[in-house]
Amino acid sequence: MTVLLLIPLLLPFVTPLLARRALDRLAPVTALWTLTAAALVLAGACVAALGCLVLTGLLKVPAFAALGELVHPLRTPSDYAVLPAAAIATGLLTIGAWNLGRSALRQTRAFRTAHAEADRRPSAGDLCVIDAPHPDAYALPGRPHRIVVTTAMLRSLGPDERDALFAHERAHNRGGHHYFLAAAELAAHCHPALRAARAVIRLAAERAADEAAAAAVGDRRLLARAIARAALAGQAASSTRPDFAPAATAGPVPQRVAALLTIPAGHTRWWVCRAALLLAACATLSATAVATGAVTFHHEVEIAQGEEPR
Amino acid sequence: MSNANADRRPAGELEAAVMAALWAVEVPLTPGRVQTEIASGLARTTVSTILSRLYDKGIVGRRPQGRGYAYYPVQDAAGLTARRMHTELDRDRNSDRETVLARFVAQLKRDDEQLLRHLLEADER
Numbered sequence: 001m002t003v004l005l006l007i008p009l010l011l012p013f014v015t016p017l018l019a020r021r022a023l024d025r026l027a028p029v030t031a032l033w034t035l036t037a038a039a040l041v042l043a044g045a046c047v048a049a050l051g052c053l054v055l056t057g058l059l060k061v062p063a064f065a066a067l068g069e070l071v072h073p074l075r076t077p078s079d080y081a082v083l084p085a086a087a088i089a090t091g092l093l094t095i096g097a098w099n100l101g102r103s104a105l106r107q108t109r110a111f112r113t114a115h116a117e118a119d120r121r122p123s124a125g126d127l128c129v130i131d132a133p134h135p136d137a138y139a140l141p142g143r144p145h146r147i148v149v150t151t152a153m154l155r156s157l158g159p160d161e162r163d164a165l166f167a168h169e170r171a172h173n174r175g176g177h178h179y180f181l182a183a184a185e186l187a188a189h190c191h192p193a194l195r196a197a198r199a200v201i202r203l204a205a206e207r208a209a210d211e212a213a214a215a216a217v218g219d220r221r222l223l224a225r226a227i228a229r230a231a232l233a234g235q236a237a238s239s240t241r242p243d244f245a246p247a248a249t250a251g252p253v254p255q256r257v258a259a260l261l262t263i264p265a266g267h268t269r270w271w272v273c274r275a276a277l278l279l280a281a282c283a284t285l286s287a288t289a290v291a292t293g294a295v296t297f298h299h300e301v302e303i304a305q306g307e308e309p310r
Numbered sequence: 311m312s313n314a315n316a317d318r319r320p321a322g323e324l325e326a327a328v329m330a331a332l333w334a335v336e337v338p339l340t341p342g343r344v345q346t347e348i349a350s351g352l353a354r355t356t357v358s359t360i361l362s363r364l365y366d367k368g369i370v371g372r373r374p375q376g377r378g379y380a381y382y383p384v385q386d387a388a389g390l391t392a393r394r395m396h397t398e399l400d401r402d403r404n405s406d407r408e409t410v411l412a413r414f415v416a417q418l419k420r421d422d423e424q425l426l427r428h429l430l431e432a433d434e435r
Contacts, residue, residue, distance in 0.1 A: 124329035124369050125322030129383065131333075137414035147326070153414070154334040160349035162330050165414055166323070221433060228426045231415040252416050254425040261433050 002077055002085065004293035005052050008045035008286040009191075015042065015282065016196035021275030023200055025268045028207035029175070034276050035204055036180045039197045041283040043190035045290040047096075050089040052290070052297050057086020059301065071306040100189040107185075118146050126170070129154070135233045137165055145173035156233035161226035164217050168226075171212035177205040203252045210256055224260035227253060321360075324352065328360045329383065332370060338380035 015038065023031045058064040059074045060082060076082045118128045118140060128140070128148045135153040140146040147169035154162060172178070184201035187194045210227070214220040231253045271277065302308045331347035332339060339347065341358045348357075361381050364370045372379040418426070 124364055124367075125320075125325035127326035127329050129329065129333050149330070151333050154330050155336075157334075158349075159331065159334075159347055162334065163327065163349045166326060166330070168414060170323075224433070225430065227415060228430050231418055232423065232426060234415060234417070253418055254422050254429060257426060257429050261429060 002053070002056075002081065004289045004296070005049040007289035008042070008049040011282050011286045012042050012046065012191045012193035012197075015039070015193060015279065016200070018275045018279045018282070019197050019200040022273060022279055023204050023207070025273045026276060028204055028211050031276075032177075032180055032201065032204040032208050034279065035197065035201050036183050038279045038283045039187035039194055039201065040183055042197075042286050043187035043194055045283075045286040046191045046194075047093070048290045048294065050093050052294055053082075053085050053089035054093065056297065057083055057089070059304070060086070065304075068301070068305070070301070070304040072304045074304045075300055096189050100186065103185060103189065107182075114140055114148070115142055118148065126173075127166070135230060137169060137230070139169040139172035139177070141173050141176070141178045145170070147173070152233070153230060157226055157229060160217070160219075160222055161229060164213055164219075164223045164226040165230065167213035167216040168209045168223065171209040171216070172205070175205075175208060175212065177209065180205055199252075203255065206252060206256055207259060210260060214260060220260045220264075224257045227260070228257050319350065324350070324356070324360055325364060327352075328357060329364065329369065332381060332383045338373060338375070338382040340375060340378060340380050344381070 019035050019038075022034060025031075026034065056074070056076060059068055059070060060076070060079065065074070126144060126146050128146050130148060130150045132150040133152050135150060135156050137147065137149040137153045140148050147166060149165070149169075153165070157165060180201060184198040188198040210223055214223045217223065299308070327348045327350055328344055331344050335343075335347055341354055341361055344361065345352060345354050345357045352360075361370065361372075361379075365372055365381065369384060370381045371384050372381045374380075
């Protein structure tokens with residue numbers, strides 16, 4: 001049983017590589033759905049496995065065993081393995097829950113402030129302009145959906161590039177991308193390896209919005225130019241250069257620009273994309289392992305409760 | 311985009327385009343100038359209609375110029391609070407904020423700038 005419960009904890013480590021591959025092969029929207037679904041299943045399996053380990057450990061403690069109406073001791077491989085595993089699992093769950101709670105709180109607050117302020121302003125269509133010296137733009141989902149843009153951003157783009165930017169932000173809102181981003185955030189707090197998956201999901205959301213916007217304005221190169229110009233303007237405006245460690249791979253912005261500048265190759269269907277299939281297999285394996293583990297655990301508990309013969 | 315195509319866009323999107331043009335250019339604009347500052351190829355009369363609608367809402371101000379009016383965006387008290395809110399949000403830039411608020415461009419990494427310029431140059435050639 002314990003071995004089965006380790007599978008969901010180890011499988012997320014292979015996802016970063018698979019997620020990247022899948023995003024390269026699939027249409028961005030398909031990749032967004034596939035990656036988010038896989039991340040959620042893997043995260044759920046992870047939490048369930050940790051939960052089972054914690055319960056196993058608890059039922060080893062006489063007081064809790066009595067509370068659980070166990071008449072026989074719970075059969076487990078070895079106390080030396082089970083108790084430390086349960087302790088570690090408790091720690092991991094606590095840290096995860098704490099981080100998730102803090103992040104959710106901060107998110108909600110930022111989101112509320114943004115909405116309160118946008119509500120107070122008269123709107124020109126769905127556009128909310130903020131007079132600020134730093135070029136910035138984001139989609140603000142809600143009822144109604146809005147796009148928030150700073151004057152510095154508007155001034156650093158040409159008329160057609162502004163249209164491309166708006167199309168991109170509207171694509172985010174229309175596609176409900178904030179749900180995917182929130183799901184990715186949730187998953188990232190469940191397992192450290194899923195943080196890399198969160199980064200890929202964010203990139204997939206941007207790519208999906210880019211492609212939708214490119215289709216709307218009918219010009220991929222125009223969108224590429226708008227993105228590049230906005231990014232470079234932001235760079236020039238920031239007085240302190242962010243101290244990132246030099247990375248071997250390019251950041252999300254050049255990747256998006258490069259993808260828009262290349263002629264779109266026909267995207268692979270997900271059922272022929274090996275990375276997507278492997279990802280689906282991982283998620284399935286993870287879910288199956290934890291389900292089997294949980295059923296076995298339940299069975300052991302019933303035996304210990306004397307409800308089933310040994 | 312052709313005229314017919316542009317006029318079929320939702321009114322909200324047209325208002326947004328006109329407003330963006332007014333904010334982008336820092337001097338008051340006549341409807342004729344606005345028309346050249348937006349990419350969608352709207353008819354001048356359409357632009358005029360949108361501008362007076364925005365004026366009625368109190369989002370833009372206008373002053374007489376020539377035979378008509380020149381329009382400019384109104385920076386109201388709410389705009390100033392919005393700016394404060396923005397600084398607030400800006401503080402956790404690149405942290406959790408990105409989850410619900412998808413920004414147009416993320417912060418560049420160290421080598422990204424060079425890479426971007428190369429990409430653009432290669433494209434222009």
